Amino acid sequence: MTGERTFQKFKRLISKKAFLLWLDSLKKDYKLIGPRYYRGNQAVFKEVDSSKELFMEYESAMLSPGKLFLYKPQEELFRFTFNETSNPPSPPFSKRGMGGFSSKKITVDEIKPDMAKQVIVGVHPCDVNAILYLDRTFLGAFKDPHYEARRKNTLIISLNCTHVGGNCFCSSVGAGPFLHSVGGYDVLLTDFESEYLVEIKSREAEELFGLEGRGAGRDEMRFKAEKEKAMQGKFRKTLNVSGLDNIFAENMEHPVWQQTAEEKCLSCSNCVMVCPTCFCYDLRDEMSMNLKTVTRYRCFDACLDIRFAEVHGGNFRQSRAARLRQFVAHKLDQTNQYGVFGTVGCGRCITWCPTGIDLTEIAEELRTKN
Amino acid sequence: MSHELSTMNPLKPLRAKVDDVKIEAEGVKTYTLSTEFPFLAEPGQFNMIGYPGVGEAPISLSAIVNDGSFKHTIKSVGRVTDFLKDFKKGDELFFRGPYGRSWPVKKAEKKDVLIIAGGVGLAPLRPVIQIVLKRREAFGEVSLIYGARNEKNMLFMDEFKIWEKDISLYITVDEVSDVSKSPHPPFTKGGRGGINIGLVTDLIDGMKIKPERAIAFVCGPEIMMRFICRGLIMHGMSQSSLYVSLERRMKCGIAQCGHCQHSGLFVCQDGPVFSYKEVCGLPDGVL
Numbered sequence: 001m002t003g004e005r006t007f008q009k010f011k012r013l014i015s016k017k018a019f020l021l022w023l024d025s026l027k028k029d030y031k032l033i034g035p036r037y038y039r040g041n042q043a044v045f046k047e048v049d050s051s052k053e054l055f056m057e058y059e060s061a062m063l064s065p066g067k068l069f070l071y072k073p074q075e076e077l078f079r080f081t082f083n084e085t086s087n088p089p090s091p092p093f094s095k096r097g098m099g100g101f102s103s104k105k106i107t108v109d110e111i112k113p114d115m116a117k118q119v120i121v122g123v124h125p126c127d128v129n130a131i132l133y134l135d136r137t138f139l140g141a142f143k144d145p146h147y148e149a150r151r152k153n154t155l156i157i158s159l160n161c162t163h164v165g166g167n168c169f170c171s172s173v174g175a176g177p178f179l180h181s182v183g184g185y186d187v188l189l190t191d192f193e194s195e196y197l198v199e200i201k202s203r204e205a206e207e208l209f210g211l212e213g214r215g216a217g218r219d220e221m222r223f224k225a226e227k228e229k230a231m232q233g234k235f236r237k238t239l240n241v242s243g244l245d246n247i248f249a250e251n252m253e254h255p256v257w258q259q260t261a262e263e264k265c266l267s268c269s270n271c272v273m274v275c276p277t278c279f280c281y282d283l284r285d286e287m288s289m290n291l292k293t294v295t296r297y298r299c300f301d302a303c304l305d306i307r308f309a310e311v312h313g314g315n316f317r318q319s320r321a322a323r324l325r326q327f328v329a330h331k332l333d334q335t336n337q338y339g340v341f342g343t344v345g346c347g348r349c350i351t352w353c354p355t356g357i358d359l360t361e362i363a364e365e366l367r368t369k370n
Numbered sequence: 371m372s373h374e375l376s377t378m379n380p381l382k383p384l385r386a387k388v389d390d391v392k393i394e395a396e397g398v399k400t401y402t403l404s405t406e407f408p409f410l411a412e413p414g415q416f417n418m419i420g421y422p423g424v425g426e427a428p429i430s431l432s433a434i435v436n437d438g439s440f441k442h443t444i445k446s447v448g449r450v451t452d453f454l455k456d457f458k459k460g461d462e463l464f465f466r467g468p469y470g471r472s473w474p475v476k477k478a479e480k481k482d483v484l485i486i487a488g489g490v491g492l493a494p495l496r497p498v499i500q501i502v503l504k505r506r507e508a509f510g511e512v513s514l515i516y517g518a519r520n521e522k523n524m525l526f527m528d529e530f531k532i533w534e535k536d537i538s539l540y541i542t543v544d545e546v547s548d549v550s551k552s553p554h555p556p557f558t559k560g561g562r563g564g565i566n567i568g569l570v571t572d573l574i575d576g577m578k579i580k581p582e583r584a585i586a587f588v589c590g591p592e593i594m595m596r597f598i599c600r601g602l603i604m605h606g607m608s609q610s611s612l613y614v615s616l617e618r619r620m621k622c623g624i625a626q627c628g629h630c631q632h633s634g635l636f637v638c639q640d641g642p643v644f645s646y647k648e649v650c651g652l653p654d655g656v657l
């Protein structure tokens with residue numbers, strides 16, 4: 001489990017070559033997952049056979065590792081089996097079958113969590129913060145056993161950013177470009193040209209890490225701080241967060257919602273799907289073709305979908321403007337929910353919106369044109 | 371280093387046996403259920419009720435839990451609720467819960483209690499009425515103000531006679547379909563103890579309320595709750611002495627699936643019962 005300890009065990013400078021060899025050595029006990037080249041500066045997080053396949057210089061990945069390998073797009077939760085004499089429900093549901101709905105003849109199997117051990121390398125600071133956000137949802141008062149199992153069996157090796165993407169604004173919300181979270185990772189890497197500055201954070205990583213390297217002292221940490229400062233200067237996109245909650249509260253009927261929704265938003269939900277902190281899901285039942293088993297699974301769902309907030313006799317977010325506002329407000333306002341912003345500034349919703357909707361521009365419009 | 375897991379899946383449904391089914395009103399039935407597990411719940415809480423292959427829906431407890439036996443009063447309006455309407459004694463269904471924040475009944479002690487409901491909204495308030503009847507001396511004046519489209523849509527009418535002995539009943543319908551066939555004779559017209567024609571809000575306008583010692587529990591369509599709360603505030607009641615129970619789409623009931631989110635609140639966990647102060651004026655609601 002990552003993030004449970006706050007002590008900094010040790011800091012070393014390790015040649016990149018030696019570090020990657022160490023990663024390969026983990027493969028006998030762990031699935032190795034990391035960024036693989038996709039195109040341009042884009043990577044895709046995937047399981048790799050060797051560290052040679054890693055593209056550590058990537059700028060961004062469409063889907064965050066947290067929502068691929070910890071909280072899965074789709075997850076089977078239960079299997080219900082109807083035996084010979086029980087009636088599976090069949091449409092139309094109002095027609096009663098023979099013999100009553102005696103669920104005694106239905107067995108319920110809980111799908112056991114996947115306990116495979118995995119290491120995810122190259123997780124950018126924004127995505128580490130996004131994992132900490134998902135922890136609030138899935139490790140809260142009610143714990144999700146699948147998420148919990150993966151979280152406990154996953155070693156997270158974060159990598160401080162060396163490229164600022166055109167839509168990145170993590171520095172505005174304190175989620176990057178260098179990692180400052182108290183937990184959420186086991187190892188933190190900073191690119192020092194031919195070496196990595198390796199900061200070991202968890203006991204598990206400490207026990208696994210056999211490399212000596214050179215000890216990193218005050219000079220190296222100063223060098224790291226300079227690198228961070230240089231990175232801070234490279235952001236082209238920013239978000240002024242001061243007083244955002246009031247700005248939202250006062251502008252719920254601002255024309256920007258209606259205009260953006262009507263002129264641009266397709267309700268396609270791309271923004272939600274690529275968002276590393278969007279946690280919403282749907283629960284669905286799927287009947288097997290022979291009508292003997294039902295699988296209850298969950299899958300990502302999106303507040304941009306028209307049915308998302310629909311109830312009998314009404315829909316709380318019938319208009320597209322209301323749904324777009326819910327998405328943006330959940331990222332930039334509504335901090336009463338978890339005490340933190342819902343955005344980590346990764347900019348994915350901007351990058352992948354087919355019509356170029358930009359939540360930082362919406363926020364700016366709310367601030368300046370009211 | 372293998373890590374032990376601390377949890378069983380909180381979404382796992384449990385079996386409940388249908389011990390009794392009672393027709394309550396048009397399209398509404400009350401199911402008395404029991405389960406092999408110990409079951410306790412507070413008034414205002416809900417269960418997710420469902421069946422494999424059909425799905426789940428949030429349904430309030432419509433009575434105080436009696437030695438593990440619990441009740442749900444369900445109106446069939448969609449996938450799950452339509453499926454349940456054919457269930458008979460001896461059948462089994464699945465549930466999980468209870469979830470959510472309950473009515474602050476303790477806070478209502480020594481106060482004048484206004485219980486205000488519209489339609490099926492009386493179901494989650496019946497446990498409150500039952501507690502009041504059980505410990506009548508703990509509360510001040512207690513009134514039930516209940517409205518429905520017509521008397522065919524009215525819940526728990528056969529219990530009104532008993533309730534009336536200890537609390538004041540104000541009943542109203544939008545229209546009377548056929549008073550003579552009403553299962554609750556005699557329905558006199560107007561005022562306390564009889565049936566009125568008009569809106570719940572009209573009844574409230576005519577009531578004498580001592581705002582400093584009153585507390586209100588309100589459940590019904592959101593638009594109705596809006597007018598009731600505003601009406602009570604006109605009577606001098608404060609926002610924090612008004613409680614409402616909100617309905618939102620719910621899939622998980624455990625603050626994970628996000629469907630019930632209302633601004634930053636999870637209605638399933640932070641509600642469904644809220645003080646009016648907490649939810650008044652929030653976007654995407656009408657309160």
Ligand SMILES: Cc1cc2nc3c(=O)[nH]c(=O)nc-3n(C[C@H](O)[C@H](O)[C@H](O)COP(=O)(O)OP(=O)(O)OC[C@H]3O[C@@H](n4cnc5c(N)ncnc54)[C@H](O)[C@@H]3O)c2cc1C
Nearest residue numbers: 311312427428429430443444445448449450451617618642
């Ligand atoms: C806390 C709480 C307590 C409740 N307590 C009670 C109670 O005690 N008694 C009671 O009768 N009800 C109660 N309800 C209301 C009940 O949960 C809803 O009526 C619920 O929607 C019924 O589920 P269903 O599957 O039967 O209906 P659904 O199939 O969900 O249908 C309900 C409506 O939703 C829409 N809808 C749903 N899915 C889709 C879709 N895929 N596409 C398009 N439209 C769709 C339709 O407009 C439909 O009319 C409560 C609700 C909450 C939140």
Ligand code: SF4
Nearest residue numbers: 265266268269271353
């Ligand atoms: S990606 Fe863009 S167009 Fe699609 S739902 Fe999100 S904001 Fe609307």
Ligand code: FES
Nearest residue numbers: 623626627628638
């Ligand atoms: S019902 Fe899923 S979060 Fe409330």
